[in-house]
Amino acid sequence: MTTSTPLTADRPAGPATDFDTRAFRNALGSFPTGVAIITTVGEDGRPIGLTCNSFSSVSLEPPLVSWGLRTASKSLETFRQSGAFAINILAEDQKELSARFASGAIVDKFEGVAWTPGHRGLPVIAGSVATFECDKFAEHLAGDHVLFLGQVARFDHGRQEASLVFYKGAYMMLTQSLRELAASGRLDSIHLDQARRLINCMLLRLACQNGSAEDFDAIERNIGEIERYDDAAQRAEASIEFFRLVTKAAHNEVLVVVAETLTTLLRHVLQTDATLRARPDLVPVRRKILAHMRERDPDAAESEMSHYFDELRRGAMAAQEVAA
Template identity: 50%
Template sequence: MNHPTPHTEAIDPKLFRQLLGCFPTGVAIITTRTADGKPVGLTCNSFSSVSLEPPLVLFSLRKASSLLGTFVEADSFAINILSQSQDALSGRFASSKIADKFEGVPWRPGPLGTPLIDACLASFECRLHARHEAGDHDIFIGEVKHMSTGSTDHALVFYKGAYMMLAESLRKLVLEGQLGTVDIDEAYRALYGKLLRLACERATDAEVDAIEAAVDEIEQHQDADALPRRIEATARFFSSITLAGHNEALRLMAQTMTTVLRERMTHVIPMRPRPDVFPLRRKVVHCLRVRDAEGAVGALDQLITMLRKDEGARVDGGAESVPIEN
């Protein structure tokens, strides 16, 4: 008996990458030497342990990488685990604009001759054990021959496209009340105003649908016990605008604002339902559909203004304040 083949939807590469970012990873610099002995390296967060007996680790490298040939030809490599204070090194070794990544970077050769970067949390020097092709990457498995420890700092962690140390610092600033309302409002207007303009040029119908779905969810979860769902829906409203803008640099900035948003809504400013501002979010969606950038930006500005006027009146009267995110 023949069974029908189940329908499977194509995997969206952008969403795939975004969801993979939900898994926090450490950051490492993988190093080796060229045939003529020059030290080379690149930033990587695909490092993983494989086996204890024998001690095996792996990392994966894009086939499009300019260093693929060097690592294929090398018989050894090193994994240098970065600390929080080495985030600049992470950016340096990830940049395609810096020809000599090791210029000005303190390092020493390990027993196998591979470059070990100073002040890392840990370094693993490996002999190549196996290499496997896998899609658009090559997987390098190394047998650990030598290990060393260095800094006692915390690890540099990558999460949802940003360093977690940044997210934790922002959380502390929010909880301690060091981020002022006026500054946050200006940041929202500037960042999401630009993203709305870009979305009017670049957003697909499906991306606008996602923004509208978040608006629907905000309006559905107005009961007092629905606050967590309302917070998530509000965060989704802004993150959907971000995705519709199709700008990776602004997306990273928007993730920072989302961290601020969640912490303020959860821990700092009491929330209450605001059905009076529902039409403004609807106007944002409508303007995106008709590609009216000025209308969309104006609606967002009105939303912020209305909520802040209300907040001022409530503060003067001794009542709770209301965040712009509600």
């Protein structure tokens, strides 16, 4: 096994200060990728796993594959110290597993998950489209990620099902299904509200745990903008941005995908549903949500978020009665 060392000379110049990181990320999203769960075994013998979409083949002779992990990941040291890992390629019907292993709120990600010990005791997840059980070949520090290279010791490709695919910031299957609902008129504001409530409460709990002071400051600036806008359209867009910033503070890439997809659909509903309007009276509720986030109190924050959606629904129902 080899480990890279940081370059001290002839290092390429860093990106310009005006480099648009978000646009760069969107451009990278133009390349469809599969979704995998990377697993290993900790020093205490417990199985460890996380969701990843950076898996790639590297070489046939020897058989090498690679994947990347953020340097900020809590699992980084476990994978650095481990001498092996398994890559479990997910099928279309395993979206729930993808979300489970991406969640920072679930302590035992393997609870209720069917798996068997493979090469060197590596957890091999049942029902995967393919699995690659690897000895660690090398690791390299690359910006804000560590790249792991593995030499494949065993592999399996027994299940003949379509793989779960990630494309342009969303699961292709999820995005297509939701768009079909919207196009057919079967995606009404009530169902969208229920989905947003569940996803945003989940993200809010993660934001209380993972959010930084900078994340919370950005949310506070956004609330100030909501208060300043007189134009209803600007206020509505700033309100949507509030939830995007909460999503960002959660630091969970998979849930970000789901939330951003719902946000896109929300914009569609706002354009077609005359009863949905910006609610300036809910600004104080947003401030309470932020206060609980800063206090790292997920229960109080979620309670306030639920109150927010309750008030939003009451307003929409009242508007519908007036329209009728």
